[in-house]
Amino acid sequence: MSEAPVSRGVYKFAVFALAIGAFAIGVTEFATMGLLPMIAEELGITVPQAGHAVSFYAIGVVVGAPLITTIAAHMDRKLLLLCMMGLFALGNLASMLAPTAGLFNIARFVSGLPHGAYLGIGAVVAASLVPVNRRGRAMSRVMLGLTIANIFGVPFAAALGNMLGWRSAYALVAALGVLTVIMVAIAVPRVSVGAGEVPSARGEIKALGRVQIILTLVAGSVGFGGMFAVYAYITPTMTDVAGVPEVAIPWVLAVYGLGMTAGSLIAGPLVDKSIERSATGGMILSALVLAAFGAFTHIAAIAIIALFLIGISGSMITTALQMRLFRESHDAPxxxxxxxxxxxxxxxxxxxxxxxxxxxxxxxxxxxxxVGVGLCLAGLIVISIAIFLRRGGSPDPSTRTSVET
Structure with a gap:
């Protein structure tokens, strides 16, 4: 990491540059869901077929996050950030230009490859620029770009798509990627990793084989899918079932973003009190709210309120599982x-x-x-098994930290 904390001005400029990249990632991850009907119509496919683009992007993240992190473990961090955001910009430019559904899906896969590695490494770089007692705040400010994206960026991209066509939204994201490359090149100090600062890839992979880590990852992979089962098709659901005008969809998406923000504020104190109860509580709340959404989608006001609550429960789940994973994998960061x-x-x-x-x-x-209710309940079962095993067994002392449960 960097040799010493930098000046406050340099730190703020660097974090702002990194947060722009997080903002761009947040927009591209969720904007597709608000544009599915338009994408489907122009590419001559059904809305569920257009939804495959959401899955291809997500698969890109699943493949790219561990692959890039492992391969580039000792690479200069600033150079790695520039390369990842350059790839991100190219993927979104290809998404804008894609003439067929197949090529569009490939472009979305490429766009997703740098997602996880950029966010993880960007947060670590931000933390390296400040004293130890301010590192959590530095990392959270980079992630703030994701939250702002859901409140402002995704609705704006949806509105832009409605006005100028869905391709304009990806042009916007590609431009944000290029802007991030420029900003990171100017604002972020050179950050390299010393030989003794990064665990070996073999060591990290071995650490990920622990039962608690595996169960936590499975709980997130399944339980959080409930929210995406609904949000992936939120535009046709709200227009065709709830009767919301298409021009109002950006505002509906903003409601979800506000729910995520509120959930983040609520989740912090709850997780500080109990990681385990926050995780299970988030899963239960998500299942209940998704059931209400399914039962009352035809009533626009209730559907919108439920969407706000889905955002809250989603943030509770992600925050709790992130902290749980951090606690159980401190030697495989x-x-x-x-x-x-x-x-x-x-x-x-x-x-x-x-x-x-x-x-x-x-x-x-x-x-x-x-479907979302079922996924949430499945995730609840997995995380409950993890909690039971942790309380009933005798965990390796090396996995314990000062984080209370």
């Missing part, structure tokens, strides 16, 4: 952080895929919500 992003994007792929299956089967746009 780089790869576990990457795999955490991979797990949640696997949930993205799983939810979108299963939601598309029930829609294609003729069960309608309410059906993904019930």
């Amino acid at each position: 780089s790869l576990s952080a990457a795999m955490n992003h991979a797990a949640f994007n696997l949930a993205n792929a799983l939810g979108a895929w299963l939601g598309g299956i029930v829609i294609t089967a003729g069960l309608g746009y309410r059906a993904p919500a019930w």
Whole structure:
């Protein structure tokens, strides 16, 4: 890492540059879901088939996060950030230009490859620029780009797509990627990794073989998929079932973003009190809210309120599982952080895929919500097993930290 904390001005500029990249990633991850009907119409496919693009992006994250993190473990961090964001920009440019559904899916896969590694390494770089007692705050400020993306960026991309066509949204994201490359090149100090600062790839992979880590990742991959089963098809659901005008969809997406933000604020104190209760509580709340969404989607006001609550429960789940993974994998920090992003994007792929299956089967746009309930309950079972095993067994003392449960 860098030799010493930098000046406050340099730190703020660097974090801002890194947060722009997180903002761009947040926009591209969720914007596709608000543009599916337009994408489907122009490419001559069904909405569930267009939803495959969501899954391809998520699979790109699942593949890229551990692969890039492992291969580039000793690479200069600034250079790695520039390369990843350059690849991100190219992937989104290819998405904008794709003439067929197949090429569009490939472009989305490429766009997802740098997602997890950029966010993980960007947060670590930000933390390296400040004293130890301010590193958590530095990392959270980089991640703030994701939250702001869901409140402002995704709705704006949806509105831009409605006005200028869906390709304009990917042009916007590609431009943000190029801007991030420029900003990181100017603002972020050179950060290299010394030989003794990074565990070996073999050591990190071995650490990830622990039962608690595996169960936590599986719980995230399954349980968080409930939210994506609904959100992947939120535009046609709200327009066709709830009767919301298409021009109002950006505002609906903003409601979800506000729910995520509120959930992040709520989750912090709850996780500080109990990681385990926050994880199980988030899963239960998500299942209940998804059931309400499925039952009352035809009432626009209730559907929108439920979407806000889905955002809250989603943030509770991600925060709790992130902290649980951090606690259980303190000696495998780089790869576990990457795999955490991979797990949640696997949930993205799983939810979108299963939601598309029930829609294609003729069960309608309410059906993904019930799929989501099932996924949340499955995730609840997995995390409950993990908690039971941890309390009933005798964990390796090396896995214990000062983080209370």
